[in-house]
Amino acid sequence: MKTKHFIHPEFMLEGKTAAWLYHDIAEKQPIIDFHTHLSPRQIAENHRFENLGQVWLEDDHYKWRAMRAHGIDETYCTGDRSYREKFLKWAETVPYTIGNPLYHWTHLELARYFDIYELLSPANAEKIYEQASAMLQQDDFRAQNLLKKMNVEIVGTTDDPADNLEYHRALKNFSVQVRPTFRPDNILKTEDPEFFNRYIEKLESVSGNSIRNLEDLIAVLDERHAFFHEAGCKASDHGLERMYYARGFYPGAVKSFQKLRAGKSLTGDETESYRTCLMVELCKMNHKRAWVQQFHLGAMRNNNTRMYRKKGADKGFDSIGNPQDAYTISRFLDLLDRENMLTRTILYNMNPADTAMFITLLGNFQDGRTPGKMQYGAGWWFLDQKEGIENHLKHLSVMGLIARFAGMVTDSRSFLSFPRHEYFRRILCNYLGNGVDRGLIPNDKELLKTVVEDICHHNAVKYFQYES
Incomplete structure (x- = not known):
């Protein structure tokens, strides 16, 4: 029997009516996000992100707070460590975010952008980092196409x-x-x-x-x-x-x-x-x-x-x-x-x-x-x-x-x-x-x-x- 992923079609949907409302109606609607802090320069220049560490951890104070609470040194949050090092420390933190929306968001983002359904942890962090970072080098993953x-x-x-x-x-x-x-x-x-x-x-x-x-x-x-x-x-x-x-x-x-x-x-x-x-x-x-x-x-x-x-x-x-x-x-x-x-x-x-x-x-x-x-x-x-x-x-x-x-x-x-x-x-x-x-x-x-x-x-x- 095939194991069901954590992020699966009925994720957070507890009944048939909820599933119908989401899959037949809500899921199809275009997104209007009228309040963001996205960089218009990065959109206009169709920015290419270097790797998963950069796109995830360059400016995310939600993740930084969780990492600090987990005992991660500030150099891995706002400091001068490499994005790979920062990502690996984030991967150490993720299993401890259960119950926090960061756990859901992390795995929704891995699934929807990179088709990765594994649960992020230190055991698979290197593999996921390499896979997603390689995809970010493709034109389909530049800033404008990420919106599309x-x-x-x-x-x-x-x-x-x-x-x-x-x-x-x-x-x-x-x-x-x-x-x-x-x-x-x-x-x-x-x-x-x-x-x-x-x-x-x-x-x-x-x-x-x-x-x-x-x-x-x-x-x-x-x-x-x-x-x-x-x-x-x-x-x-x-x-x-x-x-x-x-x-x-x-x-x-x-x-x-x-x-x-x-x-x-x-x-x-x-x-x-x-x-x-x-x-x-x-x-x-x-x-x-x-x-x-x-x-x-x-x-x-x-x-x-x-x-x-x-x-x-x-x-x-x-x-x-x-x-x-x-x-x-x-x-x-x-x-x-x-x-x-x-x-x-x-x-x-x-x-x-x-x-x-x-x-x-x-x-x-x-x-x-x-x-x-x-x-x-x-x-x-x-x-x-x-x-x-x-x-x-x-x-x-x-x-x-x-x-x-x-x-x-x-x-x-x-x-x-x-x-x-x-x-x-x-x-x-x-x-x-x-x-x-x-x-x-x-x-x-x-x-x-x-x-x-x-x-x-x-x-x-x-x-x-x-x-x-």
Whole structure:
């Protein structure tokens, strides 16, 4: 009798209804990944990866965290060891990741890209490394074909307002739409006046305009916003520890900007006024150009000062922050709504304690005209795993409209991350299929087909107003 692989056709599908939903409907849908951190340069230059160690471990803080927890020295994570050495240390770690989504993702990626169904371990690591690395040298495994291989239709990258978007323009005729996303977080980083002023100078350089006061800054940001719009941008993204709200913020923001330009640090109240003002102005720009605005809230970043000083940001020393303040989020959204300046909005939470609050708070600002205008975003970061996704679907079902959900994103820097859409789709189909089998959801095949197709593809096309 043939042994069934760990990654097999019914992986994560517990019944016949779930299997039908996945294989007949979800599996066929093209992928729209509207929030990634992929390099547009690597896509435009059709990058060829040197080996499996590079494509997997060059910039993956999920794996680095697991390796550190397993006792692997930092030189094999962010250090100067060879990619082969790093991969072998990752292979040592993988058997210990059972129960972690990394175990599932690792083996889905080996199966879907390289047709490798063995369970990665030290015993077969050398063989798998050689086999996959040899395949990566083929043209079929260059960056653009890796996207095509997974049936990716649209990718949203994450881009600073100062970016010239040259690589997005170079990809104008590529069969996969690669769209920029406006991510202006640097303009809110006021903790270090020296960094802030260097960034202002960067904006001055790219725009060709002097920024002498707050009014000038808002004008330059609006100019960059328009530049992104002309390049096909449909969304902004804001990675904030929390939302900001201060009453009567503008006069304080004017003074705060001048204080920063003078190289002086802000007080807590001055920071709140400045950040509230900038976020309000940016959200008004999003409304003016009919963009979607995304807020990733609650990450507590760069906790390890020693490692931050040695390695910098985004090296896997971030974690879940405190629950968000419902009042602040509500007041901020209400401020925009009162002026009819609240565009389509997605909120993502890092802390699972915020889930019900986010969903119910968003319901306060649905406008009765735009289906799913206020969206509870996909399970993000530490919540992007089986239990987190199932909880997301359950809470959205009972407190919102799951059928209007705009869908999954990888939020990834890796070109091998797209099987995470399969992972999500299997969990979605299993959730709905179990509901049908238990008599909680009607066994109406046309209704089920519509819901699955919409969540996996159609809702995102309509929500972002993509040309699909």
